[in-house]
Amino acid sequence: MAMAFQTLAASRVRVGPLLPAAAAAAPTPSSVAAPRHHPRRRFSAIVAVAGAAAAPAAAPAEFDFDSYMTERAEMVNRALDAAIPAGAPPAALHEAMRYTLLAGGKRVRPALCLAACGVVGGREEWALAPAAAAEMVHTMSLVHDDLPCMDDDDLRRGKPTCHVVYGEAIAVLTGDALLSLAFHHVASPGSYPPDVDPEKHPARVVRATFELARCIGSEGLVAGQVVDLANTGASEVVPLERLEYIHLHKTAALLEASVVMGAIMGGGTDEQIERLRKYARSIGLLFQVVDDILDVTKSSEELGKTAGKDLASDKATYPKLLGLEKSREFAEKLLSDAKEQLAGFDKEKAAPLLHLAYYIAHRQN
Amino acid sequence: MAMAFQTLAASRVRVGPLLPAAAAAAPTPSSVAAPRHHPRRRFSAIVAVAGAAAAPAAAPAEFDFDSYMTERAEMVNRALDAAIPAGAPPAALHEAMRYTLLAGGKRVRPALCLAACGVVGGREEWALAPAAAAEMVHTMSLVHDDLPCMDDDDLRRGKPTCHVVYGEAIAVLTGDALLSLAFHHVASPGSYPPDVDPEKHPARVVRATFELARCIGSEGLVAGQVVDLANTGASEVVPLERLEYIHLHKTAALLEASVVMGAIMGGGTDEQIERLRKYARSIGLLFQVVDDILDVTKSSEELGKTAGKDLASDKATYPKLLGLEKSREFAEKLLSDAKEQLAGFDKEKAAPLLHLAYYIAHRQN
Numbered sequence: 001m002a003m004a005f006q007t008l009a010a011s012r013v014r015v016g017p018l019l020p021a022a023a024a025a026a027p028t029p030s031s032v033a034a035p036r037h038h039p040r041r042r043f044s045a046i047v048a049v050a051g052a053a054a055a056p057a058a059a060p061a062e063f064d065f066d067s068y069m070t071e072r073a074e075m076v077n078r079a080l081d082a083a084i085p086a087g088a089p090p091a092a093l094h095e096a097m098r099y100t101l102l103a104g105g106k107r108v109r110p111a112l113c114l115a116a117c118g119v120v121g122g123r124e125e126w127a128l129a130p131a132a133a134a135e136m137v138h139t140m141s142l143v144h145d146d147l148p149c150m151d152d153d154d155l156r157r158g159k160p161t162c163h164v165v166y167g168e169a170i171a172v173l174t175g176d177a178l179l180s181l182a183f184h185h186v187a188s189p190g191s192y193p194p195d196v197d198p199e200k201h202p203a204r205v206v207r208a209t210f211e212l213a214r215c216i217g218s219e220g221l222v223a224g225q226v227v228d229l230a231n232t233g234a235s236e237v238v239p240l241e242r243l244e245y246i247h248l249h250k251t252a253a254l255l256e257a258s259v260v261m262g263a264i265m266g267g268g269t270d271e272q273i274e275r276l277r278k279y280a281r282s283i284g285l286l287f288q289v290v291d292d293i294l295d296v297t298k299s300s301e302e303l304g305k306t307a308g309k310d311l312a313s314d315k316a317t318y319p320k321l322l323g324l325e326k327s328r329e330f331a332e333k334l335l336s337d338a339k340e341q342l343a344g345f346d347k348e349k350a351a352p353l354l355h356l357a358y359y360i361a362h363r364q365n
Numbered sequence: 366m367a368m369a370f371q372t373l374a375a376s377r378v379r380v381g382p383l384l385p386a387a388a389a390a391a392p393t394p395s396s397v398a399a400p401r402h403h404p405r406r407r408f409s410a411i412v413a414v415a416g417a418a419a420a421p422a423a424a425p426a427e428f429d430f431d432s433y434m435t436e437r438a439e440m441v442n443r444a445l446d447a448a449i450p451a452g453a454p455p456a457a458l459h460e461a462m463r464y465t466l467l468a469g470g471k472r473v474r475p476a477l478c479l480a481a482c483g484v485v486g487g488r489e490e491w492a493l494a495p496a497a498a499a500e501m502v503h504t505m506s507l508v509h510d511d512l513p514c515m516d517d518d519d520l521r522r523g524k525p526t527c528h529v530v531y532g533e534a535i536a537v538l539t540g541d542a543l544l545s546l547a548f549h550h551v552a553s554p555g556s557y558p559p560d561v562d563p564e565k566h567p568a569r570v571v572r573a574t575f576e577l578a579r580c581i582g583s584e585g586l587v588a589g590q591v592v593d594l595a596n597t598g599a600s601e602v603v604p605l606e607r608l609e610y611i612h613l614h615k616t617a618a619l620l621e622a623s624v625v626m627g628a629i630m631g632g633g634t635d636e637q638i639e640r641l642r643k644y645a646r647s648i649g650l651l652f653q654v655v656d657d658i659l660d661v662t663k664s665s666e667e668l669g670k671t672a673g674k675d676l677a678s679d680k681a682t683y684p685k686l687l688g689l690e691k692s693r694e695f696a697e698k699l700l701s702d703a704k705e706q707l708a709g710f711d712k713e714k715a716a717p718l719l720h721l722a723y724y725i726a727h728r729q730n
Binding site: 084088089090092093094097140144147149150167168169170172173175176177178179180181182183184186187188202203205206207209210212213214216217218220221222223225226227229230 | 449453454455457458459462505509512514515532533534535537538540541542543544545546547548549551552553567568570571572574575577578579581582583585586587588590591592594595
């Protein structure tokens with residue numbers, strides 16, 4: 001599949017190694033000093049490739065992004081693991097839910113939710129339930145999008161997709177069960193620590209539920225997938241505006257909900273919540289622009305999913321419409337917009353969201 | 366399809382006309398005086414067929430069940446219509462959502478929700494959002510269950526099923542969008558009248574959300590469908606216990622959530638809520654026993670869906686395991702259990718739930 005794509009890709013857009021080459025061009029001292037996954041080095045790499053003159057503002061040296069992400073992922077994985085009883089009947093369903101939900105994944109959405117709770121002064125544990133719910137919704141959308149009647153994908157997070165292992169019926173039902181579990185989890189009193197404000201907590205949960213629900217259906221993930229499917233294989237050239245619609249709905253909407261839910265649970269003011277919403281929209285679009293770039297520059301093995309799929313299936317992507325250079329410049333602009341929204345927050349508390357933006361800009365898979 | 370089934374059915378269980386013959390045996394004076402859809406007449410019919418000696422307690426003569434149901438259905442249909450913008454993008458998705466959701470249907474679940482709100486002393490409008498949400502969830506489960514990879518049904522509510530009209534991909538996505546819309550609708554402040562108690566309302570919404578979410582996934586509809594699919598075509602005889610598991614999950618769970626949500630929104634006490642939960646479990650199972658009976662005694666035209674489907678596909682049903690007579694006796698027992706739970710409530714306020722139980726027992730489609 002990857003081979004077939006590379007031939008196809010070469011005939012359509014200028015494809016070359018993106019970040020490996022870029023890393024060589026990055027300022028050596030900072031990249032040597034930086035930890036393995038340090039955002040600064042990789043972001044510098046993108047900037048260098050895009051030909052931008054100014055280096056990004058240095059992230060606070062004392063923030064350990066790798067540890068932050070590892071700890072958050074562990075916290076969320078524990079919550080996800082506890083939410084689905086292993087072996088309980090119906091065993092096939094629970095097994096399929098655990099197979100898809102606990103398959104790894106970077107837990108970017110939960111981390112955004114927790115970090116947004118923290119930036120407005122909340123304890124991250126107050127937002128753990130919506131954080132886990134965001135991952136359930138994300139996994140649901142992957143399971144359904146991978147179905148034979150949709151994107152027909154057989155590899156996801158480095159493993160065979162749900163319908164390949166359990167059949168189509170169970171895959172449809174697994175998605176449904178994960179979707180409802182997300183709301184069950186958010187609404188369950190048992191999902192929260194005892195120190196939530198009993199007066200304010202229910203109203204925050206209702207508001208978070210509203211944000212989560214809105215980002216899924218005809219204003220979010222599903223709308224994006226419908227328009228995406230309608231474009232696939234269409235003979236007309238997809239205009240940039242429609243591509244942005246797809247990405248804002250398929251990707252940015254859930255990232256936005258994750259951030260906004262965190263800010264709500266943390267007790268953020270309306271003004272703070274709206275600023276964080278703008279931050280989230282920028283990194284949401286950024287996430288997809290980078291995804292599109294990775295699809296044409298990485299192998300299936302590196303991505304843990306079928307590479308070149310977008311191009312092979314004639315899907316509209318940023319590299320296809322803008323070319324790789326312009327796509328990278330656009331990514332840089334979105335990162336800069338996102339950073340701007342964090343300016344008014346306490347620097348130390350905003351560090352996780354700042355580093356998450358960097359991470360989304362330069363991730364390798 | 367119906368012809369093929371009748372041949373098949375005749376060779377397996379004693380099949381005869383159920384309620385038309387029964388109606389003739391019902392006490393003539395009350396059946397003449399009753400309105401066209403009056404519960405008493407039809408319930409008497411079931412009792413007569415089942416050979417029970419005692420007639421059911423007469424329902425209050427002044428309660429106009431037909432008008433009650435018509436008014437509730439109109440109220441719910443207005444809410445459902447307003448919840449999905451016609452023509453708004455993505456048009457194909459909204460069209461498919463409206464096609465399935467506004468296709469008619471008896472709106473039994475919303476009526477149960479509204480009636481339960483009323484029986485504990487609430488204004489029915491306080492429960493309109495969860496009532497509409499219950500119908501969205503019900504429709505979602507029909508759309509997904511009808512898919513080719515599941516029950517492969519092409520007729521529903523007298524119309525071609527969603528995937529027949531819009532294709533499988535849109536059908537999967539329509540279900541997802543309806544499911545998330547249900548939670549969006551329950552969580553939206555705009556779904557409630559201004560006279561809800563601002564102090565107590567958010568906690569009630571959270572509790573209702575919890576009940577709705579729980580009845581869908583691996584503790585509800587989805588679990589029932591998974592076990593049902595696993596049994597279909599299996600060579601072993603499905604034990605009665607497993608059949609009850611399927612029905613309690615596939616059907617009773619959402620009826621239970623509908624009733625309990627109504628009681629919560631109406632401000633019912635925990636004791637009232639638990640009594641109504643028991644009522645709902647009885648009528649939930651009753652609903653499916655009657656559905657099973659109708660499947661073997663009615664034509665596709667009368668049902669508005671493919672008749673004989675359960676038998677043709679070798680699905681376990683009550684008539685298949687117990688025979689028609691015993692199935693009718695079981696239905697009668699469940700109705701009696703449900704009525705018992707209503708005994709402690711104000712008679713006038715309990716009239717809608719009482720008549721809904723009768724209606725579920727003797728409905729014709």
